[in-house]
Amino acid sequence: MVYEFLIKDLNRIKSQKSIGTDKGLAKIGDGIVNLAYSVAKSIFLTKNNLRDKIFRTGSKVSKQILANALKNADMKDFAKNRADAHDLADTGEALVAYVWLSKNLTLNGIIDFLTNNLSGDLTNRSEEIKSATIAFTNLFINIRKFLPEK
Amino acid sequence: MVYEFLIKDLNRIKSQKSIGTDKGLAKIGDGIVNLAYSVAKSIFLTKNNLRDKIFRTGSKVSKQILANALKNADMKDFAKNRADAHDLADTGEALVAYVWLSKNLTLNGIIDFLTNNLSGDLTNRSEEIKSATIAFTNLFINIRKFLPEK
Numbered sequence: 001m002v003y004e005f006l007i008k009d010l011n012r013i014k015s016q017k018s019i020g021t022d023k024g025l026a027k028i029g030d031g032i033v034n035l036a037y038s039v040a041k042s043i044f045l046t047k048n049n050l051r052d053k054i055f056r057t058g059s060k061v062s063k064q065i066l067a068n069a070l071k072n073a074d075m076k077d078f079a080k081n082r083a084d085a086h087d088l089a090d091t092g093e094a095l096v097a098y099v100w101l102s103k104n105l106t107l108n109g110i111i112d113f114l115t116n117n118l119s120g121d122l123t124n125r126s127e128e129i130k131s132a133t134i135a136f137t138n139l140f141i142n143i144r145k146f147l148p149e150k
Numbered sequence: 151m152v153y154e155f156l157i158k159d160l161n162r163i164k165s166q167k168s169i170g171t172d173k174g175l176a177k178i179g180d181g182i183v184n185l186a187y188s189v190a191k192s193i194f195l196t197k198n199n200l201r202d203k204i205f206r207t208g209s210k211v212s213k214q215i216l217a218n219a220l221k222n223a224d225m226k227d228f229a230k231n232r233a234d235a236h237d238l239a240d241t242g243e244a245l246v247a248y249v250w251l252s253k254n255l256t257l258n259g260i261i262d263f264l265t266n267n268l269s270g271d272l273t274n275r276s277e278e279i280k281s282a283t284i285a286f287t288n289l290f291i292n293i294r295k296f297l298p299e300k
Contacts, residue, residue, distance in 0.1 A: 003189065003193065003261075005196065005204070006189075006192055006193065006196060006204060006205075006206060007204075007206075008204060009204050022206065024192070024205070024206025024207055024208070025206055026208075027188065027206070027207060027208020028185070028188055028189060028192070028206060028207075028208055030208055031181060031184055031185030031188055031208060032185060034181055035178070035181030035182060035185055038177065038178055038181055039153065039156075039178060042156055042174070042178070043153065043156065046155065046156060054155070054156060054157075054158060054159050055174070056156060056157075056172065056174025056175055056177070056178060056247075057174055057177060057178075058174070058176075058177020058178055058180055058181060097206075107257050111153075
């Protein structure tokens with residue numbers, strides 16, 4: 001099934017802010033981001049441990065990580081004016097949902113992208129925050145081409 | 151990328167309980183279930199309203215709904231003995247994750263299945279609970295063929 005009709009209204013306006021500040025989109029994006037990161041982290045940990053152990057984890061990505069990633073990607077223009085960290089994170093999630101609903105990126109595509117952009121020791125909390133921030137920064141930069149110019 | 155190596159250990163044992171009581175699998179499944187239901191509900195509400203309105207929602211499926219669906223599907227054997235509602239819901243989520251990681255069902259497949267199995271007025275909370283319970287009951291029955299016999 002094609003889900004693009006779920007963003008028909010946004011495609012009529014097609015502005016950075018209408019997409020980036022849509023609350024429903026942010027909620028759907030929250031689910032995509034957390035699921036994709038959970039699986040990517042599971043894959044990364046399973047492939048990068050010496051004991052041949054299999055990891056399955058459900059890991060939530062903090063709002064701070066997503067907010068910083070959006071800033072690093074220089075995409076604050078998609079958020080509302082004077083956005084706080086929570087708003088910026090919501091914007092990041094909304095953008096991911098928009099690109100996913102537009103069929104420009106699949107869930108597996110996001111998982112693979114994140115997996116390939118993770119590094120370091122993810123069992124160390126501060127290393128994980130650094131690594132996840134980089135991975136999401138790169139993801140945002142990568143999806144920008146599917147989003148409106150202004 | 152293929153994610154089946156994430157369930158290699160479970161495929162070695164391949165028992166109903168080892169899959170149905172795996173905590174990591176339940177966490178991944180939680181993300182799949184909630185994302186799939188959010189999109190299915192968005193699609194259903196968008197297609198079934200008279201004002202041509204577009205709905206985008208992030209809706210969490212309650213543990214009670216998943217627990218009842220697993221019971222209705224007669225699949226309590228996958229859960230641990232004396233399982234409470236929370237345990238049964240976790241089992242339902244773990245089963246969904248297992249089937250998804252086995253590539254026997256895609257996220258889009260789950261979304262389409264749920265959409266087609268929803269009915270009634272989902273803006274009415276008690277109707278939604280009934281409808282979601284039926285949809286997940288049917289989903290569990292549908293994935294049973296991809297799970298071990300005992």
